[in-house]
Amino acid sequence: MVQTVEAALRALSGGSATAASLLAACVERICNRGGEGARAFPHGVSMAAQKQAAAVDMLRDQGVAGPLAGLPISVKDLFDVQGDVTRAGASFVLPEVPARADAVAIARLRAAGAVFVGRTNMTEFAYSGVGINPHYGTPRNPYDRAVGRIPGGSSSGAAVSVTDGMALAAIGSDTGGSCRIPAALCGITGFKPTASRIPLQGAVPLSASYDSVGCLANTVACCAAIDAVMAGDAASPVKPLPLAGVRLAVPTQLVLDGMEDVVARAYQQALGALSAAGALLQEVCFGSWERLADITAHGGLVAAEASAWHGELLAVHADRYDPRVLSRIRLADQQRAADYLRMHAHRAALCRQADEELAQFDAVVLPTVPIIAPRIQDLEGDEAFFNANRLLLRNPAIANMLDLCALSVPCHQPGDAPVGLMLFGRHQTDRHLLALGLSVEAALQRSTR
Numbered sequence: 001m002v003q004t005v006e007a008a009l010r011a012l013s014g015g016s017a018t019a020a021s022l023l024a025a026c027v028e029r030i031c032n033r034g035g036e037g038a039r040a041f042p043h044g045v046s047m048a049a050q051k052q053a054a055a056v057d058m059l060r061d062q063g064v065a066g067p068l069a070g071l072p073i074s075v076k077d078l079f080d081v082q083g084d085v086t087r088a089g090a091s092f093v094l095p096e097v098p099a100r101a102d103a104v105a106i107a108r109l110r111a112a113g114a115v116f117v118g119r120t121n122m123t124e125f126a127y128s129g130v131g132i133n134p135h136y137g138t139p140r141n142p143y144d145r146a147v148g149r150i151p152g153g154s155s156s157g158a159a160v161s162v163t164d165g166m167a168l169a170a171i172g173s174d175t176g177g178s179c180r181i182p183a184a185l186c187g188i189t190g191f192k193p194t195a196s197r198i199p200l201q202g203a204v205p206l207s208a209s210y211d212s213v214g215c216l217a218n219t220v221a222c223c224a225a226i227d228a229v230m231a232g233d234a235a236s237p238v239k240p241l242p243l244a245g246v247r248l249a250v251p252t253q254l255v256l257d258g259m260e261d262v263v264a265r266a267y268q269q270a271l272g273a274l275s276a277a278g279a280l281l282q283e284v285c286f287g288s289w290e291r292l293a294d295i296t297a298h299g300g301l302v303a304a305e306a307s308a309w310h311g312e313l314l315a316v317h318a319d320r321y322d323p324r325v326l327s328r329i330r331l332a333d334q335q336r337a338a339d340y341l342r343m344h345a346h347r348a349a350l351c352r353q354a355d356e357e358l359a360q361f362d363a364v365v366l367p368t369v370p371i372i373a374p375r376i377q378d379l380e381g382d383e384a385f386f387n388a389n390r391l392l393l394r395n396p397a398i399a400n401m402l403d404l405c406a407l408s409v410p411c412h413q414p415g416d417a418p419v420g421l422m423l424f425g426r427h428q429t430d431r432h433l434l435a436l437g438l439s440v441e442a443a444l445q446r447s448t449r
Contacts, residue, residue, distance in 0.1 A: 005071060005222040008168055012060065012070045019053035019060070019070030019115055022168070026072045026117050029166045036164055040157040041074070041118040042136035048083060053115045068229055069113030074167035076158050077119040078126055079103040080202040088204040089122040089154070091135040092320050094313060103202025105171065105213045105230040112229045117167045120157030124322040126173055126206045127306065127329065129181045129392035130385065131156030132376065134322050141186055141373045143418050149373040152182030152392065158216050159186040169217040169226050175206045175302065177369075177396025179214035180408035184368035184420025189441070190216045191223040192399060192406045194428050198230045205309055207302040209347070210400040220409060220437040227430070238431055240438040241362075244278030249361040253285050255395045259370040262412075266419035267367045270411040273447035274365065274440065281365075288354040292401055295343045295350070299331030304340045307332035324385060347401065351427070354402040358426045363436055366395060368408040368420030395422065405430045407437045411444050 011017035027045050030037035046052075049072075056070045075081055078088050080099035087093050102110060110116070121136050123129075131153030132138045139160040141149035151159050155172030159182035162170050172179040174192035183190025191214050198213040205211055215226040224238045250271065259267070275281055295301060306329045318326060358364065369392050379385040399406035404424045411421035423440065425433030 003218050005068075005168060005217065005225045008071055013065075017070075019056040020050070022070060023049055023053045023072050023115055023117065026166050029164055030118070036139045036160050037166060039137040039139040040121055040160045040164070040166060042121050043077070043119050046081075046084070046116050046118045049115055049117055056113050056115060059113070066111060066113035068109065068225070071114050071169065072117045072167050073109060073114045073226070074117050074120045074158060074161040074170045075106060076122055076155050076170070076172045078122060078173050078204050079106050079171060081106055081116060081119070084119060086204060088126065089124040089133055089135070090321070092317055099202070101202065104199040106202065108229050108232060109171070109226075114229075117161070120155070120161050120170060122156055122158070123154035124325045125204065125306070125310070126154040126175060126178055127325045128153050128389055129177055130379065130389050131182060132379065132385075138376055143187065143373060148376045150185065150376055150379065152185035152373065154178040155182050155216065159183055159188060159190075162188050162216055162218060169215055169222055171226070171230075172214050172216055173203060173206070174212045174214040174400070175210045176393045176400050179216055180368050180396045180406060180420065180422060181392050183216050184408045184410075184422070185373040185418055187410050187412070187418030188216055188218055189220055189223055189410070190214065190408045191227055191434070192396075193227055193231065193430050194405045195400075195403055197405075197428070197430055198227075205305070207305040209301045209305060209344070212400070220407065220434060220441045223407070224434045224438075227434070231430075233431070235431065238434045238438065240442065241432070241435040242278075243274065243439045243443060246279045246362045246436065247360065248274065248279050248281050249284045249358070249364040250281050251286060251289070251364060251366055252283050254289060255366045255370070255398075257370070258391055259367060260372060262372055262417055263367055263370055263419050266412045266416070267421065269413075269447060270421045270444055271365070273443045277439075277443040282361075286354065286357050288350045288357055288402060289398060291350060292398065295347050295401065297339070298334040299328060301340070301343055301347065303329060303332035304335055324382065350401070351403045354404070355427055358424075363433060364424035366422050366424070368422040369395060372417040372419065399424050403427050405433050407433055409437060409441045409444060411448070413448050
């Protein structure tokens with residue numbers, strides 16, 4: 001199975017693979033009864049996928065090929081795909097009719113020649129970092145699968161579709177870490193762009209303030225290629241940024257609390273690899289981070305904006321919601337309009353402060369999440385579930401709250417539990433962060449061989 005976008009495009013252009021053959025390999029894995037296909041793709045393979053692949057192959061034969069022509073990509077069940085029903089991981093939708101048009105990001109991928117394998121499972125309405133779905137089942141993490149560990153969320157099926165070769169890349173959303181958390185826990189790469197980089201039209205919202213359209217894949221280069229198309233970025237491909245002299249901030253507050261030993265070891269080894277490659281590491285304590293709690297009371301902006309969107313649905317279908325998702329939406333019942341407006345203004349001030357604090361650095365480096373993937377059975381109780389959810393969201397959500405771009409790359413030793421190293425970049429420095437990510441990825445791979 002081809003593992004990267006670059007290798008797949010090379011095989012397609014060289015004639016050793018076709019869109020149809022790449023799709024067939026993915027479908028075979030999805031339909032394997034001993035695999036995770038039924039949980040990762042609860043609604044099955046897209047009925048249009050074969051026709052889409054055939055059309056791409058016909059166009060390629062005629063010398064017409066978009067930048068992603070023939071690549072099999074999975075789509076989180078949050079985005080409208082023309083002809084498909086968008087359920088957002090819920091057991092109900094209103095109205096239950098196929099989408100009349102693609103979401104903007106999906107339309108751009110389609111125009112580039114991507115083949116949509118199917119819609120991936122997710123946390124209901126994207127409101128959790130754990131990845132458990134009581135309606136359609138929970139895809140098992142590829143690490144220690146017999147034990148049954150969480151994949152991370154909310155883009156749970158997206159991550160597993162990539163790790164198991166059921167897609168070459170996956171489209172997800174990221175409101176508090178929903179691309180980076182499952183990427184870190186499953187041992188792949190996840191990218192969250194600056195929120196305004198990719199339009200949100202055609203995606204079921206969680207929080208208008210924090211939502212962004214991201215992607216998951218096996219490498220940074222894969223994510224960069226997918227992101228460029230979704231962003232409508234016609235610039236030249238991202239090239240590695242040399243690590244020698246790169247200024248990396250290493251935060252000492254908050255993000256290291258509660259870190260498990262296996263994560264701490266991988267993180268320290270990763271910092272050592274970056275330092276050995278010439279990066280300049282400086283421990284810092286950001287003032288803006290100390291004030292983030294001021295915009296999280298009673299669920300913060302996310303709960304307030306989710307509550308507003310779900311109002312009519314809750315009036316009719318509250319009993320059909322995942323109770324844990326419902327409880328988080330209803331945190332907003334304790335907010336007043338004045339609270340929401342104050343949080344909005346305070347967040348804007350924190351974003352400005354964070355941008356000034358980051359001006360002297362090329363990126364911030366920190367653990368994506370402080371723990372490895374817990375076992376699903378250990379999160380059956382609400383207390384354990386919400387404790388895990390809090391830890392998983394804590395670090396990645398900083399980038400959403402401060403409107404930064406962020407990248408998670410694997411940094412664990414082969415055979416160990418997956419651990420992610422996360423990079424934060426300033427607002428609208430996405431391509432710079434991806435260029436840096438290419439070199440960080442290479443340095444980490446050298447150190448873990």
